[in-house]
Amino acid sequence: MSILIDQQTKVIVQGTGAQGTFHAQRNQRYGTNVVGGVHPKKGGQTWEELGLPLFPNVAEAVAETGANTSMIMVPAPFTKDAILEAHEAGIETIVTVTEGMPVHDMAVVYNTLYPRRDDGTFAKEGRPVLIGPNCPGIISPGKANVGIIPGEITMPGNVGLVSRSGTLTYQIMHELALAGIGVSTCVGIGGDPIIGSDFLDVIERFAEDDATEAIVFVGEIGGTEEQKVGRWIADHIPQTPVVAYVAGFSAPPGKQMGHAGAIVKEGGEGGETAAEKKADLEQLGIWVGGNPTETAQKMIQALGR
Amino acid sequence: MDLMEYQGKELFRSHGIPTTPRGEVTRDAAEAERLAAGFGGPVMVKAQVLTGGRGKAGGVKYCPDPSAAREAAEAILGLDISGHTTELVLVEPASDIAEEYYLSVLHDRVTKGYLVIASVEGGVEIEEVNRRTPEKVVKAELDPTRSLSDRQAREILEQAQFPAEVVDEAASLLTRLHQGFVASDATLFEINPLIKTTEGRVIALDSKVSIDGSALFRHPELEGWGDVVGGDSREAQAQQKGLQYVELDGDIGVMGNGAGLVMATLDVVNEAGGHPANFLDAGGGASAESMATGIAFVLENPEVSAMLVNIFGGITRCDDVAHGVLGAIEQIGGLDKKLVVRLDGTNADAGRDILEQAGNPNLVPAEKMDDAAQKVVELAGESR
Numbered sequence: 001m002s003i004l005i006d007q008q009t010k011v012i013v014q015g016t017g018a019q020g021t022f023h024a025q026r027n028q029r030y031g032t033n034v035v036g037g038v039h040p041k042k043g044g045q046t047w048e049e050l051g052l053p054l055f056p057n058v059a060e061a062v063a064e065t066g067a068n069t070s071m072i073m074v075p076a077p078f079t080k081d082a083i084l085e086a087h088e089a090g091i092e093t094i095v096t097v098t099e100g101m102p103v104h105d106m107a108v109v110y111n112t113l114y115p116r117r118d119d120g121t122f123a124k125e126g127r128p129v130l131i132g133p134n135c136p137g138i139i140s141p142g143k144a145n146v147g148i149i150p151g152e153i154t155m156p157g158n159v160g161l162v163s164r165s166g167t168l169t170y171q172i173m174h175e176l177a178l179a180g181i182g183v184s185t186c187v188g189i190g191g192d193p194i195i196g197s198d199f200l201d202v203i204e205r206f207a208e209d210d211a212t213e214a215i216v217f218v219g220e221i222g223g224t225e226e227q228k229v230g231r232w233i234a235d236h237i238p239q240t241p242v243v244a245y246v247a248g249f250s251a252p253p254g255k256q257m258g259h260a261g262a263i264v265k266e267g268g269e270g271g272e273t274a275a276e277k278k279a280d281l282e283q284l285g286i287w288v289g290g291n292p293t294e295t296a297q298k299m300i301q302a303l304g305r
Numbered sequence: 306m307d308l309m310e311y312q313g314k315e316l317f318r319s320h321g322i323p324t325t326p327r328g329e330v331t332r333d334a335a336e337a338e339r340l341a342a343g344f345g346g347p348v349m350v351k352a353q354v355l356t357g358g359r360g361k362a363g364g365v366k367y368c369p370d371p372s373a374a375r376e377a378a379e380a381i382l383g384l385d386i387s388g389h390t391t392e393l394v395l396v397e398p399a400s401d402i403a404e405e406y407y408l409s410v411l412h413d414r415v416t417k418g419y420l421v422i423a424s425v426e427g428g429v430e431i432e433e434v435n436r437r438t439p440e441k442v443v444k445a446e447l448d449p450t451r452s453l454s455d456r457q458a459r460e461i462l463e464q465a466q467f468p469a470e471v472v473d474e475a476a477s478l479l480t481r482l483h484q485g486f487v488a489s490d491a492t493l494f495e496i497n498p499l500i501k502t503t504e505g506r507v508i509a510l511d512s513k514v515s516i517d518g519s520a521l522f523r524h525p526e527l528e529g530w531g532d533v534v535g536g537d538s539r540e541a542q543a544q545q546k547g548l549q550y551v552e553l554d555g556d557i558g559v560m561g562n563g564a565g566l567v568m569a570t571l572d573v574v575n576e577a578g579g580h581p582a583n584f585l586d587a588g589g590g591a592s593a594e595s596m597a598t599g600i601a602f603v604l605e606n607p608e609v610s611a612m613l614v615n616i617f618g619g620i621t622r623c624d625d626v627a628h629g630v631l632g633a634i635e636q637i638g639g640l641d642k643k644l645v646v647r648l649d650g651t652n653a654d655a656g657r658d659i660l661e662q663a664g665n666p667n668l669v670p671a672e673k674m675d676d677a678a679q680k681v682v683e684l685a686g687e688s689r
Binding site for chain 2: 019023076077097099100101102103104105107108110111112116120122136148149150153163164165166167168169170171174191193194218220221223245247248249250251252255256257258259262274290291292293
């Protein structure tokens, strides 16, 4: 098995411009079951590069192809509507690659997809899985690739990988491959202020996946999300080998490094620097690499190889 | 994008949020005196900088007459406030303050929605109030798919124990603050202090506004508002070029695609014994042009003795990057520093071929991130 996507997954692509076409074609060549594209003005035409039909909207694409997953590559101003359209058409897994989505739009999307319960938690059960926005997507090596992750740098295996940062995900995946470690599924969740699925949403799925024996998660400075993940792992899956990497050991406090959350607040409550996160996670029994290469080496150790 | 106080107030007024009487900004002390004379009566002269703590630093002065306004502007212009040089002052009619409160609307990552924060303790840092007397800071969560009703606004203010006589006016101000916040694609609309004047009016004495940079495409009315930041720091210059850049104090230039990868690159350079001069993220989907701009910008820094470009291609294609590297070299008129370029991922082989064909001895290819870091640290040492 794998999580979220496999050979049976039927993928449509919202956003069939140059980037959408390039990556959809690459996904198709990888073996992903891409079944069509959505373009409001080109419904009924053929998506030449992929030899697939184009549909005027997601509902029609779903009705015709049985698609259950969508890859969203539309420009940022239209991303909110694209996600809501996929949701309304019954798409189960929505992978939003688009970067630069306004945070207000994402706040509306999140609260529409996952209505808030009275206790402040969000209802995610039975709702679509949203990955992203501003993320590299999902790959289950040898089975399917939905997004922009370069498939040739990894191979099938039993390690689940989840990360906030696109290119750093590739780096870690590549280091694992060089160390002879393959991946069951890799999910890039994105680094925006509000994202659909977070570390825990993905790790809970890995915990239930027969094909995933070990987990790597890649965090960064800022906030204390990594510690929350660490505590969940210690409480629920203490026997599973887990290795983390936290980017930003040399980041100065008070400076935002790209991602919305990648900032260590001056005079904060603590636990937000890479060194603090490493110490906290190690205390919880999680292995932590000091850099991508060491992270892969620690995975070898954690697996007892 | 952060706004100056005067811009924030302008935006507030456009959404019907009452503020201090409209003032004028100037970069000139004599002009400050003329402005004060024009307003008649006492004025405030306030440093316009994108940082807090202006009052403590001497950046806010009460001036009973025009000549005092001139002296105040002379003292404030050029003043360094937490590393920001004051280039602009706001001259505005002074308000008579009876009481000071705090009110803000902001984005909250945890609740994936908006927070209203209200407190009757205003005029001081809200974090400080929260630490000392958390019961005096009310935080109300709002669902972003709904508007804020007048009743809800009143409840929040009553819970925060705003005096009964100001609740009506403050509630109306809060609903407008919320509407303006949403309409402007803001991430923060903060009023500290919100004041009750001696005549009993409730107005914004200050403003702190941040706008979501990703949403500027739908705000032509804000075009150019970020440009007044000024300053000649390299970070300000980078911002104007649209670069995700943070200046650090080392001598090895670093650029990569993707914030996480760049942070990891800094870690690896550090571990190899080097000191990064900067953080520069060319973005996940960096084009040849943006690569060229970024590389040229880093190499032009006299503190930089060697540079590492670390690219893992995904949506970015390494052949595009290679063209960008060559474009940067052309842009700065040749390469006199060592430039280590590590290419991996999408079209990496094509990219490496392009760089090799250029035959530039200062252009050093690398395949692995660790090796690239080792190389750049060695080469930086050589050129010192």
